[in-house]
Amino acid sequence: MKQKTGFSSVVIVAGGSGTRMGRPKQMLPLGGKPVLVRTVEAFKNAPSVRQIVVVTPEENRAVLNAYFPDLVYADAGDTRLESVKNGFALTDPSARTVAVHDGARPLVSPVHIEACLTEAAEHGAAVLAVPVKDTIKICKDGAVEKTLDRSVLQAAQTPQCYRREVLAEALAKFGDEKDATDESQLVEKTGVKVRVVPSDYKNNKITTPEDLTFAEALVSENVQYRTGFGFDLHRLEAGRKLYLGGTEIPHTKGFLGHSDGDLVLHALCDAVLGALCAGEIGILFPPTDESIKGISSVTIAKKVLEIVRAHKAEIVHIDATVITQEPKIKPHYDAVRQSLAAVFEMPVESVSFKSKSHEHVGEIGRGEAAMCHAVATVKIMQ
The missing domain is CATH 3.90.550.10 (Spore Coat Polysaccharide Biosynthesis Protein SpsA; Chain A)
Structure with a gap:
């Protein structure tokens, strides 16, 4: 009353x-x-x-x-x-x-x-x-x-x-x-x-x-768990910085994109939004918007976190797999996991990151591009 x-x-x-x-x-x-x-x-x-x-x-x-x-x-x-x-x-x-x-x-x-x-x-x-x-x-x-x-x-x-x-x-x-x-x-x-x-x-x-x-x-009693899937692909271009999961990886090429091209964060953000049934990052940050050209993907992820909170939800697990021929990603596993944990404000124990080669097949196998598959699990309070 x-x-x-x-x-x-x-x-x-x-x-x-x-x-x-x-x-x-x-x-x-x-x-x-x-x-x-x-x-x-x-x-x-x-x-x-x-x-x-x-x-x-x-x-x-x-x-x-x-x-x-x-x-x-x-x-x-x-x-x-x-x-x-x-x-x-x-x-x-x-x-x-x-x-x-x-x-x-x-x-x-x-x-x-x-x-x-x-x-x-x-x-x-x-x-x-x-x-x-x-x-x-x-x-x-x-x-x-x-x-x-x-x-x-x-x-x-x-x-x-x-x-x-x-x-x-x-x-x-x-x-x-x-x-x-x-x-x-x-x-x-x-x-x-x-x-x-x-x-x-x-x-x-x-x-x-x-x-x-x-x-x-x-x-x-009022918790619901959902899982979302995300995917992204970017070309590699000489002279650009290479970002994966919010951290810079030393390489002669970087991902070409309207933002900084961090395909790991892009895929994970789409996975989280998918779990929430809240669209995808292309709607939140359209590539036609010149005012956000070169935007940090960390900024995109923080906006997604705001949406998570608005849904009374929590990200409980993320898993990303990068498919690329170059550079070698395995030496950077720990650094990327730590960065992802900081970006998504979650324990590193709940963050999985790994990579696979493309066995020299196609554009990815020639070192011209890379892609990422990602899964995110969220807990939603009803």
């Missing part, structure tokens, strides 16, 4: 070090995208959210900028509460409501986000929560002292949403408390009743490796 009482800002807290995961959990891959990217996407799909403030270290921001050009960034504090305060200080003062969310909760539903914001706009404060499934016991010195009534217990999640003035008052009065584990505790102290909005168990916080496995299983 769409909130009818003004727009919302959100503060996504993603400043943790991830000690239990071995590295920052918010940047771990989840279904082909960093966890934090999926978190931001959920709020991008919430109609009333107009501003997203991400509290995260500088080194994470370049990755986010590749997906979202309009985020606001705040520096992380020494505690979660300090990070919330830093993020809240950068929220739009005209926002009616403000949501605070854990960066490591990537599977929150936009429907639940909107429901929580709407409840907060009406009552002042609201949190997402789910009923506790396990029996909870208070223990001391290795023994049970008391068993709690599970029927009245709720596990609080995020986002936790507030009218802006409610959160501002809570942070101003109790923002120095070090033992608070969430903002709703501070709001409760101001006398505002925090409403509970039903959520689901998918909105789990990724804290341990097991949590990530659970999240991967949920994401994989």
Whole structure:
């Protein structure tokens, strides 16, 4: 449901070090995208959210900028509460409501986000929560002292949403408390009743490796794999530079083309576009366009990567075979693989590159031309 009482800002807290995961959990891959990217996407799909403030270290921001050009960034504090305060200080003062969310909760539903914001706009404060499934016991010195009534217990999640003035008052009065584990505790102290909005168990916080496995299983339910085929052929001409897979190969001849003639990148780009059913590079970069004459094929590949992201997809494997009589390509296998991995922003372990001779048959066998066959596999999120 769409909130009818003004727009919302959100503060996504993603400043943790991830000690239990071995590295920052918010940047771990989840279904082909960093966890934090999926978190931001959920709020991008919430109609009333107009501003997203991400509290995260500088080194994470370049990755986010590749997906979202309009985020606001705040520096992380020494505690979660300090990070919330830093993020809240950068929220739009005209926002009616403000949501605070854990960066490591990537599977929150936009429907639940909107429901929580709407409840907060009406009552002042609201949190997402789910009923506790396990029996909870208070223990001391290795023994049970008391068993709690599970029927009245709720596990609080995020986002936790507030009218802006409610959160501002809570942070101003109790923002120095070090033992608070969430903002709703501070709001409760101001006398505002925090409403509970039903959520689901998918909105789990990724804290341990097991949590990530659970999240991967949920994401994989909506994954489709596709394979595309690409082909290119170019003549060799003396005096031109020879490019293969984004790297220059020493030779007396280079490929003749409207661009730099890198037939490996051309074939692979067409394979990727074919897997996406998104046309081919001749449509994106027509050879009749004189303004792009001599364009680097790396630039073409980066445009294809933009299309991949627009399709909510990920390239998971590429394989290219060059057929040429000259020069000898085998000494350059590793260099080309490394270059292709960098161009397509994927692990080198997922990149295959090889060559075959043409047994001195035809134009290719005479060293006048070369061709490339390529296959690409992409993973598409539905």
